[in-house]
Each structure stands twice: as structure tokens, then as C-alpha cells.
Amino acid sequence: MSKAIKNPVSGAAASRPYVVHETTSMVNDLLVPYETYFKSPLARLGAIKQGLRSGAIADLLQVTGATQIDIAKWLDITEPTLRKHIQGSRELNQGLSEHIIQLFELFDKGLDTFGSLDEFKSWLKHYNPGIDAVPFDLLDTHTGISIILTQLIRIDYGVLA
Numbered sequence: 001m002s003k004a005i006k007n008p009v010s011g012a013a014a015s016r017p018y019v020v021h022e023t024t025s026m027v028n029d030l031l032v033p034y035e036t037y038f039k040s041p042l043a044r045l046g047a048i049k050q051g052l053r054s055g056a057i058a059d060l061l062q063v064t065g066a067t068q069i070d071i072a073k074w075l076d077i078t079e080p081t082l083r084k085h086i087q088g089s090r091e092l093n094q095g096l097s098e099h100i101i102q103l104f105e106l107f108d109k110g111l112d113t114f115g116s117l118d119e120f121k122s123w124l125k126h127y128n129p130g131i132d133a134v135p136f137d138l139l140d141t142h143t144g145i146s147i148i149l150t151q152l153i154r155i156d157y158g159v160l161a
């Protein structure tokens with residue numbers, strides 16, 4: 001279900017209304033607690049050192065729409081360990097916390113670049129000549145995520161070659 005946002009200047013619906021999908025709205029709500037970490041390196045460092053709450057993995061599953069198998073692969077942990085983290089109440093270790101924050105930042109940027117989570121997820125799963133890889137296959141390393149973020153910035157600026 002989508003809804004048109006009224007043009008704030010005229011108060012009327014724009015001729016080409018900005019469409020917000022309920023899924024996108026839900027994802028934005030899930031990303032709100034993590035957005036501070038995208039903007040402030042010190043806040044990010046503090047969160048990494050303290051460890052994210054274990055519920056961050058459940059949030060990651062919802063934001064990405066990925067399977068538990070995919071998330072476990074990205075985080076380099078087994079599925080049983082992933083399930084223990086999801087059900088647990090302890091803070092995550094620094095490595096997992098850092099990787100999860102980077103994934104949240106990537107999906108936030110992807111949503112911003114493509115305007116639709118579904119379009120971003122589709123882009124992730126197709127070969128990209130700019131990085132000579134399928135972006136989805138790079139989500140298991142910090143360097144891979146950085147390469148994808150750089151490519152999203154290039155897309156924003158129209159530099160595709």
C-alpha cells in the first residue's frame with residue numbers, strides 16, 4: 001500500500017506524487033535508532049565498543065529482507081549462533097556490531113539512492129560492471145560494503161563508468 005505525500009509548497013498533490021511504500025516507512029522507522037552512528041564517527045565507535053543490543057540482528061533481518069542463511073554468511077557466524085543472538089539479551093561483540101552498523105548504513109544509503117528498498121535489493125543482486133561483481137556477494141566484508149557505498153555515491157552523482 002502506498003500513499004501520496006502532498007506538495008508542501010502548494011498543499012496539493014504533486015502531478016508526480018512522491019510515493020512512500022509502507023515497507024519503506026517501516027524500514028525508515030527501524031533505521032532511526034542507528035542513524036546517529038552514520039553521521040558521527042565517535043557515536044559509531046561508542047556503539048561498537050559497547051556492543052549493539054542483540055535485537056539489532058532482528059532489525060537487520062527486517063531491513064534487508066535477507067534470509068537468516070544470508071545474514072549468518074555476511075556476519076561470518078553459524079545459523080545456530082545467529083538464532084542464539086536473535087533470542088538472547090546480551091550485547092553483540094565489537095566485530096558483529098561494526099559489521100551490522102555498516103550494513104544498516106549501506107541499506108540507508110541504498111534507500112536514499114534508489115528511493116525504493118525493492119529497487120535497491122534488486123540492484124544488489126545483479127552484476128555491476130562498475131565494481132565488476134554482484135554487490136550482494138560483497139556484503140560479507142567491510143571492504144566490500146565500502147566498495148558498494150562508493151558505487152552508490154557514484155550513482156548519485158551520475159558517474160557510472
